[in-house]
Amino acid sequence: MIHARGLARTFAGRGRGKEKEEVKAVAGVDIDVEKGEIVGFLGPNGAGKTTTLRMLTTLLKPTAGTATVAGFDVATQSQEVRRSIGYVSQSGSTSPEARAGEEIMDHGMLYGISQKQAEARGRELFEQLDLDGLWTREPRAMSGGQRRRLDIAMGLVHDPTLVFLDEPTTGLDPQARANLWTHISDLRVRLGSTVFLTTHYLDEADALCDRILVIDHGSIVASDTPDALKRQISGDLVELVVTDAAQAGAAAELLARIADTGVDTDTTSVSARVRGAGHEIPGLIRALDAASIELESIEVRRPTLDDVFLTLTGRSLREDA
Numbered sequence: 001m002i003h004a005r006g007l008a009r010t011f012a013g014r015g016r017g018k019e020k021e022e023v024k025a026v027a028g029v030d031i032d033v034e035k036g037e038i039v040g041f042l043g044p045n046g047a048g049k050t051t052t053l054r055m056l057t058t059l060l061k062p063t064a065g066t067a068t069v070a071g072f073d074v075a076t077q078s079q080e081v082r083r084s085i086g087y088v089s090q091s092g093s094t095s096p097e098a099r100a101g102e103e104i105m106d107h108g109m110l111y112g113i114s115q116k117q118a119e120a121r122g123r124e125l126f127e128q129l130d131l132d133g134l135w136t137r138e139p140r141a142m143s144g145g146q147r148r149r150l151d152i153a154m155g156l157v158h159d160p161t162l163v164f165l166d167e168p169t170t171g172l173d174p175q176a177r178a179n180l181w182t183h184i185s186d187l188r189v190r191l192g193s194t195v196f197l198t199t200h201y202l203d204e205a206d207a208l209c210d211r212i213l214v215i216d217h218g219s220i221v222a223s224d225t226p227d228a229l230k231r232q233i234s235g236d237l238v239e240l241v242v243t244d245a246a247q248a249g250a251a252a253e254l255l256a257r258i259a260d261t262g263v264d265t266d267t268t269s270v271s272a273r274v275r276g277a278g279h280e281i282p283g284l285i286r287a288l289d290a291a292s293i294e295l296e297s298i299e300v301r302r303p304t305l306d307d308v309f310l311t312l313t314g315r316s317l318r319e320d321a
């Protein structure tokens with residue numbers, strides 16, 4: 001559905017001095033997305049997510065590389081690409097004064113479907129996306145979650161085989177986000193859609209996506225299932241907090257015996273990654289006890305996607321987001 005090779009975009013710097021330098025927003029990415037996949041495109045602010053999405057949706061010309069989307073070339077067949085895809089931008093596309101139903105019908109007709117078809121399809125999408133009873137409501141009088149679902153309905157009214165969603169849940173409360181995840185997953189079940197979405201949220205990518213592409217500084221640094229990415233991290237994070245900072249060194253020595261990585265010590269806190277921590281912890285506690293090291297707490301944490309990101313890029317995605 002999406003096949004990009006060496007896709008790149010450079011922007012001319014507009015400022016003075018260092019700001020005049022070119023910005024390599026996307027530095028030559030290869031992307032393959034197959035039919036029916038839900039793929040998450042993840043990365044911190046400024047990593048190149050929106051620029052890539054805008055190139056794939058033909059809104060921005062690449063400075064190098066090639067891409068086919070839904071079987072059409074983004075450079076030479078932009079009309080065909082646009083007719084085959086739905087694109088829901090970060091800001092949404094509804095006008096606050098229009099009525100929701102009119103908006104969706106106008107949008108369908110813009111894509112060349114008849115008024116009758118647009119109304120039938122629009123009403124069907126309202127039902128599927130829990131927007132029943134809101135056909136004549138103005139988008140400005142809707143909740144954030146309802147407005148975002150209306151944006152998605154607009155992106156789907158012409159039955160695209162491939163949908164691009166740019167940060168679909170940013171700004172929504174946790175319940176509205178989880179609700180939207182269900183609707184996005186349903187798109188594939190009901191319509192067989194392929195979904196390519198950008199997100200800052202690791203939990204979103206984890207819950208929703210079959211596969212995750214991580215982009216950092218314009219390059220793709222990982223592409224795999226959420227589970228496989230998490231498996232790349234060796235071991236659970238074990239963190240001990242000792243009562244007396246003077247005993248941290250001795251605790252670090254004992255932790256080092258079972259650790260798969262170096263041990264980090266910060267005043268009273270001592271941590272390291274330990275493979276199979278569940279088996280190793282009882283012995284560690286006995287050893288600490290025998291050495292009369294008093295613990296304030298012990299915590300074991302399974303690897304998260306944030307750990308994957310930290311390992312790949314040396315930065316925490318959560319901090320950046």
Ligand SMILES: Nc1ncnc2c1ncn2[C@@H]1O[C@H](COP(=O)(O)OP(=O)(O)OP(=O)(O)O)[C@@H](O)[C@H]1O
Pocket residue numbers: 011012023024025026043044045046047048049050051052
């Ligand atoms: N029109 C432009 N002119 C100059 N630089 C740009 C332009 N658009 C984007 N950039 C730069 O390209 C880089 C990538 O931006 P992009 O919007 O693709 O990142 P992003 O991953 O989508 O970020 P965010 O999560 O904040 O939306 C950034 O350094 C940005 O400042």
